[in-house]
Structure formats: structure tokens, C-alpha cells
Amino acid sequence: MTKPLFYDVTLRDGCHANQHSFEAEFCSTYIDNAYAAGIRYLEVGHGNGLGGSSLHIGRLKHPLLWQVVAEKAATYPDLKIGVHVIPGLATFEDMKQAAEMGVSVFRIASHCTEADTTETYVGYAADQGHEVWGLLMMAHMIKPDHLAREAKKIESYGADRIVFLDSAGALTPTMVGRITREITQVVEVPVGFHAHNNLHAAVANSLSAISSGCASIDACARGYGAGAGNLSMEALAALLEKDEIPTGLDLKKLTALAALLEKHHPSSLPIVDSLSTATGFHGVFSGFKPKILEAAACFGVDPMDIIAELGKAQVIAGQEDQIIATASELAAAQEASS
Amino acid sequence: MKRVAILGSGNIGCDLLVKCQETVGIEVVSFAGRHANSKGLDFAARRGAPVTDRSIEGILEDGEKPDILIDCTSAAHHPHNYNMCREHGIRVVDMTPAKLGVTCCPVVNLDRCLGADNINMISCGGQASMPICLAIQKANPSISYIEIVSTISSASAGPGTRKNISQYITSTQKAISSMLGIETVKVIINITPAIPPIHMKTSILVDSEQIASEADTRASIEDIAAQTRNYAPGYHTSVKLRSLGQKSMCQVQVTGSGHYLPPYAGNLDIINCAALEVIRRL
Numbered sequence: 216m217t218k219p220l221f222y223d224v225t226l227r228d229g230c231h232a233n234q235h236s237f238e239a240e241f242c243s244t245y246i247d248n249a250y251a252a253g254i255r256y257l258e259v260g261h262g263n264g265l266g267g268s269s270l271h272i273g274r275l276k277h278p279l280l281w282q283v284v285a286e287k288a289a290t291y292p293d294l295k296i297g298v299h300v301i302p303g304l305a306t307f308e309d310m311k312q313a314a315e316m317g318v319s320v321f322r323i324a325s326h327c328t329e330a331d332t333t334e335t336y337v338g339y340a341a342d343q344g345h346e347v348w349g350l351l352m353m354a355h356m357i358k359p360d361h362l363a364r365e366a367k368k369i370e371s372y373g374a375d376r377i378v379f380l381d382s383a384g385a386l387t388p389t390m391v392g393r394i395t396r397e398i399t400q401v402v403e404v405p406v407g408f409h410a411h412n413n414l415h416a417a418v419a420n421s422l423s424a425i426s427s428g429c430a431s432i433d434a435c436a437r438g439y440g441a442g443a444g445n446l447s448m449e450a451l452a453a454l455l456e457k458d459e460i461p462t463g464l465d466l467k468k469l470t471a472l473a474a475l476l477e478k479h480h481p482s483s484l485p486i487v488d489s490l491s492t493a494t495g496f497h498g499v500f501s502g503f504k505p506k507i508l509e510a511a512a513c514f515g516v517d518p519m520d521i522i523a524e525l526g527k528a529q530v531i532a533g534q535e536d537q538i539i540a541t542a543s544e545l546a547a548a549q550e551a552s553s
Numbered sequence: 554m555k556r557v558a559i560l561g562s563g564n565i566g567c568d569l570l571v572k573c574q575e576t577v578g579i580e581v582v583s584f585a586g587r588h589a590n591s592k593g594l595d596f597a598a599r600r601g602a603p604v605t606d607r608s609i610e611g612i613l614e615d616g617e618k619p620d621i622l623i624d625c626t627s628a629a630h631h632p633h634n635y636n637m638c639r640e641h642g643i644r645v646v647d648m649t650p651a652k653l654g655v656t657c658c659p660v661v662n663l664d665r666c667l668g669a670d671n672i673n674m675i676s677c678g679g680q681a682s683m684p685i686c687l688a689i690q691k692a693n694p695s696i697s698y699i700e701i702v703s704t705i706s707s708a709s710a711g712p713g714t715r716k717n718i719s720q721y722i723t724s725t726q727k728a729i730s731s732m733l734g735i736e737t738v739k740v741i742i743n744i745t746p747a748i749p750p751i752h753m754k755t756s757i758l759v760d761s762e763q764i765a766s767e768a769d770t771r772a773s774i775e776d777i778a779a780q781t782r783n784y785a786p787g788y789h790t791s792v793k794l795r796s797l798g799q800k801s802m803c804q805v806q807v808t809g810s811g812h813y814l815p816p817y818a819g820n821l822d823i824i825n826c827a828a829l830e831v832i833r834r835l
Contacts, residue, residue: 245607253696258689263601266722266741269700269739269741269758270700270758270760270799270800270802271700271702271741271756271758271800302718303720303722303741303742303743304741305719305746306719306722306723307719308719308723326744326745326746328707328709328737328746329715329744329746331715332714332715332744334715334716334719335716335717335718335719336615357745360830362782396595425810509798510797513795513797518783528746528751529745529746529747529748530745531706531743531745531747532746533747534704534743534745535702536702536704536756536758536802536804537754538705538805539756539792539795539797539802540756540791540792543792543795544794
């Protein structure tokens with residue numbers, strides 16, 4: 216195994232856990248401590264990235280976060296600050312503004328089958344000289360060879376790295392290994408993996424990704440991210456250290472970083488519960504969890520039924536409105552049968 | 554009899570050909586593309602339309618010129634096509650996002666567009682959401698924020714759509730904001746590969762505190778949806794307006810007429826239905 220690059224998505228994916236409410240002061244402290252622990256790539260912003268702040272997905276409570284980005288980019292010249300960009304939510308104008316605030320890594324993401332929607336966005340960021348990563352979300356929904364073809368497309372648009380995302384925490388270590396091998400066979404650029412913990416497999420899947428050839432791993436302090444959470448950064452670093460694989464990270468400081476998160480966000484720490492098991496099994500996007508609970512309460516239906524229906528309908532990330540539509544249909548069906 | 558020429562032999566052009574040919578009072582006098590033997594030109598020829606593979610030039614060299622040209626090419630080609638039409642006194646219905654002419658959604662402002670020499674049809678998401686935005690605004694005149702989330706099937710999103718997502722968002726936001734005078738409009742689009750392909754869905758979200766009466770707003774939505782069905786028969790509310798705490802949401806589903814394109818492509822059908830309504834009334 217080679218030394219993997221840790222890409223810290225806490226301040227972005229963690230927004231799903233706390234309803235997009237990180238405060239600027241916390242972000243500032245977090246970035247200082249992450250930097251001290253050896254993190255050099257770190258992502259910020261709304262849970263769904265640029266343009267995500269909306270009634271549909273949830274509003275970013277403290278947009279002043281961008282001032283922190285500008286400050287930290289100036290303080291730490293070797294710290295790369297990234298953003299998540301989904302064509303359909305974000306516009307070129309959003310990317311321009313982020314770049315002006317010191318963002319230097321643009322991670323352009325599409326649903327796993329729709330790589331061609333990233334073409335003009337990848338081109339836009341690459342033309343401005345930024346580092347561009349191409350992301351394929353909900354990677355569990357298609358076969359590895361199909362995913363590899365989509366990865367090849369994004370590489371051809373100019374991406375510097377390809378990351379596949381287990382957005383629903385639905386993959387197994389065997390599947391992650393197979394996908395990694397398929398993608399690394401067809402693309403020249405490094406490949407990364409992004410885990411979710413719905414089925415308790417974030418650590419196992421990430422280890423499988425690294426041993427199969429992934430060069431970077433997305434992770435969160437305390438696994439603080441959507442649904443059942445992401446890969447716990449400190450847990451993976453600890454395991455790698457035991458196996459004497461260098462990470463370049465200070466484990467003690469990483470653990471302190473996790474403790475900082477626990478202290479500031481005690482009521483929203485991700486756990487693996489029955490609902491996450493259901494989302495993982497049915498392949499439903501992790502970030503949907505709070506909205507499924509909200510819709511279930513509002514329409515008086517069982518959240519487990521909503522999850523099963525969303526899985527059947529192959530609903531993808533970004534279709535939050537379909538949670539409400541599904542709950543509404545289930546409620547109507549309940550009424551009709553009673 | 555209105556003499557219509559269709560420029561652009563892709564999905565939009567072919568579907569409009571069928572719609573025009575099936576409408577009493579409209580005659581398609583020319584159907585133009587750029588490539589001989591293209592699937593679109595072949596389709597038009599088989600339907601008995603006079604075809605040319607020489608684009609706008611091919612249409613204009615014909616002795617009897619059309620009254621109306623429907624431009625189904627691209628925003629990049631539209632300025633040239635418009636200039637040529639202006640020289641020949643031909644009115645233009647613009648299906649591209651070029652926005653040189655007056656923007657039109659039939660249920661909102663058709664009467665005010667009829668004098669223009671260039672009428673722009675905004676975008677599929679614009680045509681699907683504008684009626685509901687209008688309905689919500691009629692019931693709540695001081696509304697200042699509205700959000701539109703359209704989900705279309707992967708099969709109905711062609712290369713042009715996929716390359717112009719950022720422009721689609723920006724121009725649809727601007728069009729709705731300026732036509733209805735709503736301060737902030739946010740547009741989101743999803744493309745889903747789900748099988749079978751989903752029929753276009755558009756959700757509209759607003760701040761609950763800006764809805765004065767849910768019942769009145771629902772009635773207004775049903776009223777405008779019915780008016781919209783006069784020209785786009787597959788336009789139906791699939792989720793009635795409902796408050797979920799801070800936000801209120803409703804959703805429409807747009808099923809296509811199934812002329813040239815399959816019924817799931819409601820996104821392409823509704824912009825064509827709107828264009829046909831404009832032509833009928835010109």
C-alpha cells in the first residue's frame with residue numbers, strides 16, 4: 216500500500232449533519248487545527264456544494280464562511296481549499312466567486328451515469344488554472360466497467376483526478392476493490408474514494424480502496440458527515456499507522472480534531488442506526504436522512520416505507536423534492552385503504 | 554393559412570413539424586437542416602414537408618417566403634438567422650436561449666408578445682414552472698423568493714442541454730425574475746437515468762411565511778394549471794401545495810403529447826406546445 220492523500224470533507228459533508236450550520240468561528244479553529252495535524256487538502260461549503268443553499272436542500276446558515284476561506288488561504292499558502300460543484304446547482308458565476316475567495320480545488324460532481332454534464336464545468340475551472348477533480352456520485356448504481364467509462368470521460372475533459380463516491384454507503388469492500396481496479400486500468404490520473412458509513416463499512420471500504428490502488432481518500436473528523444457519517448479520518452490514520460503505512464498526519468492532533476468536533480456539535484454526531492441500514496441497503500442517498508424523517512412526520516407515514524420507495528424509484532442525490540412527493544403518495548394510499 | 558418554416562432538424566424541430574402539420578391553419582412550407590440524409594430531414598421528407606439541407610439560406614432562396622420561422626438551432630446560430638429573417642420581414646419564434654427577442658410564456662404574457670418580430674420561448678424549465686410561479690404570485694403579490702427544481706430523464710437531455718447547464722440556470726432565473734417581478738428566483742435542474750424514464754417533474758418551493766392562505770394559493774395553482782392545459786395537455790399538479798415548516802412545496806408533472814418524442818419527454822413537449830400556441834395566435 217502507498218501513502219494515501221487525505222482529503223478532509225468535514226466542513227462540507229458535515230453540513231448535512233448539522234443542517235448547514237457551521238459557524239465561521241468554528242471553521243476558523245477547525246482549519247487551524249486540521250492544518251497543524253498535517254491536512255493539506257480541505258473542503259468547505261454547503262453540503263451539496265456551491266449553489267446548494269436552498270429551501271429544497273437547506274439554507275447555509277452562515278454564509279460569512281467565505282471570509283474564513285479567504286483568511287486561511289492567505290495564512291497557509293500550501294493549504295488547498297476545495298469546493299464541491301454539482302452542475303445543475305452551481306453556475307460558473309458561483310465558481311468565479313469561490314476562486315476569488317481563495318478556493319483552488321474544484322471538485323466537479325455528477326450522478327455516476329451523467330459524466331458529460333461536467334464537461335463545461337471542468338473546462339471552465341481548468342481554463343482558469345485551478346486543480347480540478349472529477350467526481351462520480353452514487354457509484355453503487357452502475358457496474359464497475361460503466362463507471363470506468365464515465366471516469367474516462369471526465370478525464371478527457373481535463374480533470375486532474377477522479378473520485379468515486381459511495382454516496383449511499385451501499386458498497387462492500389469487494390465492490391470497492393473491483394471498481395478501483397476497473398477505473399485505474401482506464402484512466403491515467405490518480406483515483407480517489409469517498410465512503411459513507413450506512414452499513415458500518417466506511418473503514419473497510421476505504422482500506423480496500425487503498426489496497427486496490429486508490430491514491431486519495433475522502434474523510435471527516437469523527438466521521439462527521441451525511442447520514443450515518445463518512446469515513447472517520449482518525450480511525451483510518453490509526454489503522455494505517457499500526458500497519459506502518461505513512462500518512463504524514465499527526466494522529467494525536469487528529470484525535471484532538473475529532474474531540475473538537477464532538478465538543479461543538481454534540482447533538483448531531485452521526486451514528487449508524489436502523490434508518491441508515493435501510494438507506495444503505497436500498498441505496499438511498501445518505502444526505503436524505505433528516506428530510507425523510509421530516510416528511511414521514513409531516514405526512515404520518517413510516518420512514519422505512521419512504522426509503523424502500525425511493526430505492527425502487529432509483530432516486531438520485533438532488534431529488535429531495537421526491538421525498539415529499541413519495542410521502543404524499545404513501546399518505547394518499549394509506550387513506551384510500553383505510 | 555400561416556406559412557411556417559422550421560429551421561433545425563433535431564428533436565425539437567421534428568416534434569414541432571408534427572405539431573404544426575396536425576394544426577388546422579398552419580402549413581409547413583420548409584424544413585431545414587445542415588446535413589443531407591440526416592435522420593431529421595429524412596423524417597420530414599417522409600411526412601411530405603419540403604426539405605433543404607442548406608439551413609436558413611435554403612429556406613430564403615425559395616420564391617415564396619414563410620410568414621414565420623421557428624429557430625430550433627442554437628444560441629450561437631440564432632443572431633445570424635434572426636438578421637436574415639429581419640431583412641426579409643419574417644417573424645421569428647426562437648427556441649434557443651439566445652434571448653434577443655421578447656420572452657414569452659403563453660399563460661403569462663402571450664397577448665403582450667404578439668406584436669414582436671422575435672419571440673423567445675425561454676427554456677423547458679421556464680415553460681414548466683412559470684405558470685405555477687404566476688399562480689403563487691397572483692395569490693401572494695408580495696412574494697420575493699421562489700425556487701424551481703426540475704428533474705428530467707437522462708434520455709430526454711441531449712448534448713446541447715448537457716453542455717449549457719450553467720447558462721440554462723442563469724437565463725431561466727433572469728427570465729422568471731424579470732417577467733414576474735419576483736426579486737430572487739433560484740433554479741435547480743436534475744438529470745436522472747432512472748428506468749423507466751421519469752416524466753418531467755418540476756417542484757416549486759417558497760418560504761411558508763410568504764403564503765398568505767394555502768387554500769387560496771392552491772385554488773390559484775389549479776386555475777392556472779387548467780389554463781396551461783389548454784395548450785399543454787399533459788400539465789398536471791402531482792403534489793398539492795403544502796407547508797413543511799419553513800418551506801412550502803408543490804409539484805407539477807409534465808407528460809408529453811407523444812408526437813415525435815416519447816411521453817416522458819414532457820420537458821421538450823411543453824416548450825414546443827408553448828411555441829405552437831404562439832404561432833396559432835400570431
